Structures are given as structure tokens and as C-alpha cells.
Amino acid sequence: MPRAVPQTTSIVLEPHQIILRPLVTEKGVHRSSRNNAYAFEVHRLATKADVRRAVEELFNVRVLRVHTQNRKGKPRQTKQQFSRTAAWKKAIVTLDEQHRIDFF
Numbered sequence: 001m002p003r004a005v006p007q008t009t010s011i012v013l014e015p016h017q018i019i020l021r022p023l024v025t026e027k028g029v030h031r032s033s034r035n036n037a038y039a040f041e042v043h044r045l046a047t048k049a050d051v052r053r054a055v056e057e058l059f060n061v062r063v064l065r066v067h068t069q070n071r072k073g074k075p076r077q078t079k080q081q082f083s084r085t086a087a088w089k090k091a092i093v094t095l096d097e098q099h100r101i102d103f104f
Helices: 026-034 048-059
Strands: 019-022 037-042 063-071 075-078 081-084 088-095
Touching (some): 019 048, 026 037
Antiparallel strands (some): 019 037, 075 081
16 A cells, blocks of 8 residues: 655745844854854745745855754743744854855
């Protein structure tokens, strides 16, 4: 009996739809100055190849590697109501030594 193969959704996202916002944190600034690595919040369905293509097109830089993380939402409580923050995807993009991204 053959196993069912899951269907992959091939949604084509534009670069401005993939990169949602840069993550400017203390750790991120340290990473960018020491390791030339930048963190972004990206679309949940974006792959590493999509993130690489989007960063190279939007910022005109050369990307060496991309690491991604799926971040879980945290539980929150307000008075008697319990809820969760939204889950999101984070990408850490390492650039070539000759390239930089200036957010400020």
C-alpha cells in the first residue's frame, strides 16, 4: 500500500512580502557588528531560498547563509482572559564581508 505524499504549496511571494521587518535588538546589533549577520521577521511560508532571494533583491547584498527559526507564541493573561501571542518566523541572514545593511 503506497503512502500518501504531502502536497507542498508553492506560493510565490514577492520580496517585500517575505521580509516583514528587521529585528533591531541588542543581540541583533551585536551580531551585525561582529558577525555581519542580520535578523528579520519573515513570512511563515517563506523558505531559506526565498529569504536569500528577497534580501539580495531588496538590499543589493550578497548572502552567504540563512538560518531560520519558528517562534512559538507566548501565553498571556489579562484579568480573566487567557490568550496567546501570534507565532512567527525569524531569519538570521549572514552577509559577505564586503556588504553591510544600514538600518539607521
